[in-house]
Amino acid sequence: MKTNKTIKNSITILILFLTIIGFSQTKSSNTVSLDVFYSKIKSEKNPQIIDARGPEEFALNHINGAVNFNLESKDYDQQIAKLDKTKPVFNYSIGAGRSVWLADDLLKKGFKEAYSLEGGIANWIGNGKPFYANSKSKLTLAEYKKIIAENKDVLVDIGSIYCGACKKVKPVLETIRTQYGANLKIIEIDLEDSPQVIADLKTVKVFPTLILYKDGKIVFKKEGLGDLKNDVDVALAVK
Template identity: 70%
Template sequence: MKNFLKNSIAMLALFITVGAFAQTPNAFTLHLDAFYAKIKSQKNPQIIDARSPEEFALNHIDGALNFYLQTENYAKYVAALDQSKPVFIYSIGAGRSGELAKELLKNGFSNVHDLEGGIAAWIGGGKPFYTNLKSKLSLEEYQKIIADNNIVLVDIGSRYCGACKKVKPVLETIRAQYGINLKIVEIDLEESPQVIADLKTVNVFPTLILYQKGKIAFKKDGLGDLNKDVDLALVPK
């Protein structure tokens, strides 16, 4: 019996250890508020934008450096970082930033934070950002579209977002199905970042919002079964 208890305790300890180890790669991911608070607590925060130079040039977090795993002279960028201080990383979602964060953790950095939702969460949460363009769509114009149309489906995303590209053919199907009875509004980060920031409701790309008579019928983080969701929301009650 004693041996059985010993073995049971040993196995339990092993499972806990393995479980903790398995979760380690995700331990650095932070929600927006925690990520922002940690950045604000640093005098000169080390912020890395892990997107492409083209994306970075259009918009980014103030003070961010721009590099990722495939960047030329990657090692030079890493060597310039202070391993004793926190590193804050983001991309569009968590793909490129997550890969970079894991690589830094493997190479001696112990305080690495990846932003959940990436630049979508940052700008969509109304945090300060740099942009070199003026938004094509203002918040006032957005609100007028919602007020002037009975049913409006809003697609918020980025042209650099893989998941966002999958939304487009679904939107065409919905447009063909509902015709003039449903207005579709597509908002890209690269064209109208300020309205995304002003809405303060976007957590990830893509975000889909269906309005009916000025009120939100549903809000979706990600594509899911959009066609079905629209059909269900618009079924006469």
């Protein structure tokens, strides 16, 4: 009996994440911009804000007033039952995958309104909205600006250790680092280590975000990996 139950639970979790992956590829009709998400929250006296990331992510940083819903937990239905169906529910995750799934599931369960934040926590913190962090940022905005000013060419990688797309950037950065050596300064900024500098920059909408500076000026800003290696080569080839 226990084996069958374990298999059933494993299949349920697999289906859940396959669904999440599917949602993350397309924008749901319940996904709203940061401005809409923020204004709706401000209009509520006691907004229901749900962080759909894992508990370890939530412990490091989250939107002020949010509570954590672990979509894999056994008490998921009990967590849902604590919410008021007549009031809006505001969901977010690292990007939009888990929060989109949660918003759609809440609507299926009879909730009046449920929204997912476009760009997730990256968009919220990256545009300077109020948030909680359990530690002080390792890098300050002043230190960031000093690095930009003191180096001719600087490539900045902004992301999160929990972001799947961000992990794909790392081997490309190593290739670039090997090729350019001391001629190109590379800064890697993770949400978990330096959330405040990400907030102070007010330029991040999604993870990863790549910014290339040349003589203190932005040459390009990329949202997502794309063809980073080629873009860097082309930009640095320009005299």
